[in-house]
Amino acid sequence: MDRPLPSLSQFVLKVHSRCDLACDHCYVYEHADSSWRGRPRAMPEKAMEKTAARIAEHARAHRLSLVQVVLHGGEPLLAGPIRLRKAAEELYSALDGVCALDLRIHTNGVLLNERFCDLFAELDIKVGVSLDGDKASNDRHRRYADGRSSHPQVLRAVDLLNRPTYRRLFAGLLCTIDVENDPLAVYDALVALRPPRIDFLLPHATWDVPPPRPGASATPYADWLDAVYRRWDGSGRPVPVRIFDSVLRTLRGESSLTESLGLAPADLVVIETDGTFEQADSLKTAYDGAPVTGMDVFANSVDEVLEHPGLLARQLGVEQLSDQCRACPVVTSCGGGLYAHRYRTGSGFDNPSVFCPDLMALITGIRDREAAAARQPAGPLGSGEAADLDELATGFGSAEIVGRLVAAQLGLNRELLAAVGERAPAGDKAAAAAWQLLRQLDQDAPHAVDAVLAHPYTRPWALRILKGWGSGTIAAGLAELAAASAMRARSDVSVVVPVSDGLLRLPGIGAVTLGHESGHAEVAMDVEGFSLRAAGRMLRIAWEEGVDGLTPHWRPVRLVELPGWTVALEDTDPLRDVYECPVAQRLSVAEAKLWAEDLTGAWSLIQRQLPLFGAGLAAGLPVITPLHSPDGGDVGAASREAFGAVGSVRPGAPDRLALLIIREFQRMKLGAVLDRHDLCPGPLVGLMQEAYALLAVADFWRVRGRTADGKSARTAQAQGADRRQQAAKAIEELAGSGALTPLGERFVSGMADRLHSMD
Numbered sequence: 001m002d003r004p005l006p007s008l009s010q011f012v013l014k015v016h017s018r019c020d021l022a023c024d025h026c027y028v029y030e031h032a033d034s035s036w037r038g039r040p041r042a043m044p045e046k047a048m049e050k051t052a053a054r055i056a057e058h059a060r061a062h063r064l065s066l067v068q069v070v071l072h073g074g075e076p077l078l079a080g081p082i083r084l085r086k087a088a089e090e091l092y093s094a095l096d097g098v099c100a101l102d103l104r105i106h107t108n109g110v111l112l113n114e115r116f117c118d119l120f121a122e123l124d125i126k127v128g129v130s131l132d133g134d135k136a137s138n139d140r141h142r143r144y145a146d147g148r149s150s151h152p153q154v155l156r157a158v159d160l161l162n163r164p165t166y167r168r169l170f171a172g173l174l175c176t177i178d179v180e181n182d183p184l185a186v187y188d189a190l191v192a193l194r195p196p197r198i199d200f201l202l203p204h205a206t207w208d209v210p211p212p213r214p215g216a217s218a219t220p221y222a223d224w225l226d227a228v229y230r231r232w233d234g235s236g237r238p239v240p241v242r243i244f245d246s247v248l249r250t251l252r253g254e255s256s257l258t259e260s261l262g263l264a265p266a267d268l269v270v271i272e273t274d275g276t277f278e279q280a281d282s283l284k285t286a287y288d289g290a291p292v293t294g295m296d297v298f299a300n301s302v303d304e305v306l307e308h309p310g311l312l313a314r315q316l317g318v319e320q321l322s323d324q325c326r327a328c329p330v331v332t333s334c335g336g337g338l339y340a341h342r343y344r345t346g347s348g349f350d351n352p353s354v355f356c357p358d359l360m361a362l363i364t365g366i367r368d369r370e371a372a373a374a375r376q377p378a379g380p381l382g383s384g385e386a387a388d389l390d391e392l393a394t395g396f397g398s399a400e401i402v403g404r405l406v407a408a409q410l411g412l413n414r415e416l417l418a419a420v421g422e423r424a425p426a427g428d429k430a431a432a433a434a435w436q437l438l439r440q441l442d443q444d445a446p447h448a449v450d451a452v453l454a455h456p457y458t459r460p461w462a463l464r465i466l467k468g469w470g471s472g473t474i475a476a477g478l479a480e481l482a483a484a485s486a487m488r489a490r491s492d493v494s495v496v497v498p499v500s501d502g503l504l505r506l507p508g509i510g511a512v513t514l515g516h517e518s519g520h521a522e523v524a525m526d527v528e529g530f531s532l533r534a535a536g537r538m539l540r541i542a543w544e545e546g547v548d549g550l551t552p553h554w555r556p557v558r559l560v561e562l563p564g565w566t567v568a569l570e571d572t573d574p575l576r577d578v579y580e581c582p583v584a585q586r587l588s589v590a591e592a593k594l595w596a597e598d599l600t601g602a603w604s605l606i607q608r609q610l611p612l613f614g615a616g617l618a619a620g621l622p623v624i625t626p627l628h629s630p631d632g633g634d635v636g637a638a639s640r641e642a643f644g645a646v647g648s649v650r651p652g653a654p655d656r657l658a659l660l661i662i663r664e665f666q667r668m669k670l671g672a673v674l675d676r677h678d679l680c681p682g683p684l685v686g687l688m689q690e691a692y693a694l695l696a697v698a699d700f701w702r703v704r705g706r707t708a709d710g711k712s713a714r715t716a717q718a719q720g721a722d723r724r725q726q727a728a729k730a731i732e733e734l735a736g737s738g739a740l741t742p743l744g745e746r747f748v749s750g751m752a753d754r755l756h757s758m759d
Contacts, residue, residue, distance in 0.1 A: 007062035008302060010268040011055055011069045012281065015043050015087055016079040017273045021108050021150055024141050040273045042079050047275035048087050050297040052094035058302035059099045065492040067095065068102040071125070072270075072281075077111040081119050088123040100492035100527045104128060104171055108142070109157030110150050117166045124527060126171040129157060131193075133175060133186030140178055158193050164561035172197030172240075179212070179220040183227040191239055196447070199242040200225065202260070204285040207344035207354050222361035229366065236404030240447060247366050250333035255443050260338040261359075263318055263331070269305055271297060277305045286343035313349075322350050330363045389743070392673055393750025395613075395666065395695040402616035405672040406454070409643045412675065413453045416462035417481075423465060424474050430496060434478035437495060438485060445489035452484045455508035456623050456645035457575040463641060480505050486525045494524040499534065503574060510556035511572040512539065555586060560596045562603045565618040569595055570625045570645065579637035579647040584626040594650065595626065601654025602661060609703050613662050613696065620672075621665050624648055636660035638667035640674075659700050666696045679744035684737060688748075691730035695751055698723035702758050720758075727755055 017039045043051075059067050069091055071084065079087075088103060095101050105120065106128040120127060132138040135151040142150050161170040173195040175186065190198050202221060205211035213220050229244055237244075246256040256262025259280070270278040270291065275298055278291040293308045305311065313320045321336045328334065336342060337353025344351050353359060388401045397405075417438075424431035442449045452458070461477045476498040483495040484506045497504060499521050504512040514521065514534050521534035529542035541554045558569045569592060570576055577583050587595065606614045623645035629635040634656055637647040646664035651657055670692045673679070680688055701720030708716050734740065734748045 006265055006306060007058065007064060008267055008269050008306065009059075009064055009067050011051075011067065012072045012268065012270040013043070013051060013069055013087065014073060014270065014272045015048075015071050015076045015083060016074045017041055018078060019073060019075040019108070020078060020110060021075070021142060021144055042083055043087070043273040043275075045086060047271075047273070047297065048090045050275060051271050052090040054297045054302055055091070056094035056098050059095060061303065064099045066100045066102060068104065071103070071105040075108055075111070076105050077107050077116060081115060084116075084125075085119060085123070088125060092123075100490065102126075102490065102527070106130070106174070107157075108150065108154065110153040112157035112160060114160065117160055117169065120169050121166060125169065127161060127169050128171040128174055128199075129154065129161070130174045130176075131158070131190065132178065133181060134189035137178065137181035137186050137189070140181065141176070155193075158195075162194055164563075164566060167566075170196055172199060174199045174201060176201045176203055177221060177224060178203065179224045180214060183224045184231055187228045187231055195239060197240045197242060199258075200228070202338070202341070202355055202358075204282055205341060205354050206286055207342075207351060209285075210354050219358045219361040221355060221358040222365065225358075225362050226365055229362075233369075235400055236407045238400060238403045238407075244366070245446075247333055247363055248370070249443075250335075251363075251367055251370065253332075256333075256335065260335075260341075261333060262335045264335075266311060266339070269302065269311070277302075279308075279310050280339065282338055282340035283310075285340045286349075287345075290340075290343075322352055324352050328352075328360070330360060330367075333363045333367075334359045389673070389677065389747060390750055392669070393747045394754040395692065395699060395751070397616035397620075397669065399615045399619040402620040402669065405669065405676070406620055406644075408676055409672055410450060410454050413459055413462070416459060416466065417453060420462050420465050420474060421478070424478070428475055430498065431475035431478055434475060434482045434495065437482040437493065438478060441482065441485045441489055441491065445485070445491065448489035448491075449481075449485045451488050452481055452507055454622075454644060455484075455573075456570075456625075456642040457573045457578070458507055459643070460575050460578050460639075460641045476500065480507055483523045483525070484509050487530060490525070490527045492524075492526050494522055497521050497523055501574075504532065504534075505572075505574060507573065508557060508568070508570075510554065511574075512541070513553050513555065558587075558592050558596075560599050562600060564607070564614075565603055567599065567621065568623045570623045576625050576642075576645075576647075578639040578642050579625075579627060581627045581629060581635050581637055581647065581649075583647065584628040584649075587626060591650075598650055598652075598654050598657050599624075602658035605655055605658045606662070609707055610658075610662065610700065613665075613699075616669070617661070617665050620644070620669065621646065621661070624661070626650065634660055636664040638664040638671065640671040643668060643672055655704070659697065662696050662700055663693045666693045673747075677743050677747075678741050679747050680734070680737075680740050684734065684739060687730055688734060688744075691727055691734060691748075691751060694723050694727035694730060695755060698727050698755070698758060724755060724758060727751075731755060 018041050055067060055069065071087060076084070091101055091103060103124065104126040109129040109131070130142070131154050132140070132142055135149065138151045138154070139149045144150060160166060173190050173193065175190060175198065177200055203211055217223050225243065232241055232244060242257050243261070246258050246261045250256050250262050255264055259266065259268065266280070268280055270281055272278055276296045277293045277300065279293060280291065283290040293305055295305050318326055318331060321331065325331055325336045337355055337359055339349060341353040341355055342349045342351045388404065391397055391401055421435050424435060438449065458481065461473070465474055465477070479495055479497040483497055486493050486495060487506065487509055497520065499514060499519055502514045504514060504521050512532060519535060521532050524531045529540070532539045532541070539553055555572045557572055560567050560569060569587065571584060571586050606617065621644065625645050625647045627635055627637065627647045627649045629649045634651040635649045646661060646668055648657065648660045648664065651660065667689045670689050674685060698720055701716050701723055705713055705717035705720050731748060731752050735752070740748060
């Protein structure tokens, strides 16, 4: 061969070959291939053991750092907890010391229960769920054999995965498109379930059996997806959508996130319940036996499977495409579409996708919309943005609206990071290595990088460098970001991190105290935790050792998981000292427990009495930084440089803590609004933030005055009247300044209307 033999890092393991639903669009049971009829229902233990050994053999030979295995079916939960445990343990055992394992399961969800979730939590198995949208849309295809709906059971499964205990297991929702379904109803129903990702799939079809195309449109699938894209884009892209993210990435010259788009080589093989190797399941759509390789785990290695003509053809990028595809202007984004969708009797797979017109319309539509947005000069607000601003002016802001502020702030942080990367000295090898790793992680696990860049104290570091106050910390900061991103991605890589003052900073995750002044630490990640080599000694920290006291050098960020809100108590990051009041030192276990108790009470109060604040707060405030007030008093703070966090003392009573959180969240939220919109000149910013905070405080006391009794009610009513008077004075001063922009006048007018409505 002229080119080196490639490797595979994705394996689909069929642990059960039957299903408990009778979905009429299923590629396993409802298309051309019928090989499932002759296979064992469940994978025997010998096949599991040999499969794990073959995967490990391949990973070792190609020095892979990570392999992904998806437990699949049929319906894999039919295999039962004991068999699933056996499969997972065989894989972990075989790959121990070889590479990291990203283990997943994809299910229709109807059997998912706490027993399965506890097992998956123990074995770190991520769970993807198939759901085609709202009940009417889902019931069109995804029913039991007797016609019953599966929708209630799937919603129960998703609710289970959204519990704080299991949320980290939730991998996302997969939805097969039916253009007869309302695209916005489908999208809205999926987004409402708060998935970490949505994956829209075109229905499997070929030129021999083309997809349904009802109506007069030549591109009904592009039209359907375009409607979803406009809703998704207009709402601030609140959840990753794999097909849209892949188009956007490939338009930028980056890799696709799905095999159905882009030119990346095929990176997947299937192992059936009898141990036979097959090509991608989607080929079952083409003709009976299309995925067959003639090989199995007992007689053949993965390298031998890679020599199969079907897999070799899919390693050739643009060379393996039809003449029509190679001449197409969007070939680098489309990549010819899914391989199975190209099939036609007589010419095999040497054709464009049967969805070619739809893919062309979708990609060019997104491309042109992105280009137009980039050219659009600043001007009047669109109707959606104006509606957002009007709602924010009331002091409130839904989860969706605050989510758009969060997305915009993340965009600013990305721009700052890029500017820092450009500042790195040309000869700084440490900075270059960290920057390269960050870029690679951003391709492989963009949402892990996003989580680290969204950490509130990333921006203060970047701004100090760009202001020329800390150029020597470029390499250290980039390495810290890379290490934290790799940890969140569970990526098996090593990072050399410069250390100063004996502290290794892992933004948003925690810190390790090393007890020496300066030097370097080599941090190596894996799926179970990380190890750290510094000053001639080795420390090993497992993720489950996040409990205080198990590892004396390790200071993890403590998470307080509340119904609908998970908030971090950030007392580890040395860059958190951005407030006028000093930050508290590391909380003791007892102090952290008191914080958690008071936060529980404060959040309960907010949810019960101030829900219009609570929804936005849960979407936009992931971090609280404990402060220390030398003079006592209920002290809180927010910083324009640290979106996503507020500082607060613990005042000793949940209702007072609730007030501090709401007040400072308002300041933080308005800072994000001012980053997007020019409302007033700099000298008026402080006054506008004070007025906006007072608006919320007045609301707090107004509600308390209506819900408390006796003296407490009278005190609250007096406090409310006083704060309304202060807010009215500040708003009047703003309105009479003559310095507000037209948008500022509109915003202040909205504040005034809200204040008057309290009376």
